[in-house]
Amino acid sequence: PLPLSSAQQRLWVLDRLSPGSTTYLMTAALRLRGPLAPEALRGALDALVARHEVLRTRYEVVDGDPVQIVDAPAPVDLAEEDLTGPAPADRARR
Template sequence: HSQLSAIAIAERNRPLPLSLTQQRMWFLTRMDGASEAYHIGGAVQLNGTLDVPLLKRALERIVERHETLRTRYALIDEHPVQIIDAPGPIALDEHDLSAHADAEERFEALSEAHNQTPFDLEHGGPLRALLVRMAPDEHRLQVTLHHIAGDGWSVSLLLSELSALYSAYRQGEADPLPELAIQYADYAQWQR
């Protein structure tokens, strides 16, 4: 805790340095090009009636809450930097397979394509989401995160926070998640 209290909030009006881990991941991604080796996925099955606009609202709140999910990575003056974008709508890739007898096979193909599509870290964020309706009361949500923005634990946390937010919104309640004292960019600035 004493180390965390020593981390100052970095100014957001300029590009910020990458952490050492991010810089390594940025370099590896540039070397490997379109490799999905640095993609981390997580999926949940959602049973029952799904309120898709509320789900999108919850996803957008998570992206607003965690700056690293709306961060681009660029090369400025021969140095990789992170640029935090303002919160905005999330692109939720939606598909309805409920009328298809081969829905499972189609889902597997969509899932594979979703995971294998390269991230353009310079122009877009490191997170994408896929929502597939398998039956009227069965959906599958898959999120894919580039490793530059997190790890397997991060995806688990994202899905846990999504569940808490969606449940609160369905019950007409406010955001139940506490504000974050620091963001990953603050840590990266402190580390440098």
């Protein structure tokens, strides 16, 4: 375990003051056009996570102090959904 940086400590304190808050979460949606190679996408995401420790870092409290723990690289869990056919609600009506 490593100590938190001052910026990490600030965010950790804010999370403790307002547990479950999504204020500092960053989300995005991407519209992909054209064919998609799921294995290529999975490989690219795995390489990205392996390269950047921040994407594998979690915080825990050890002996009363917050610390950061960098996990080993692991495959990204990527769910696939086939959206080429009718929506589930449309299928149910048929």
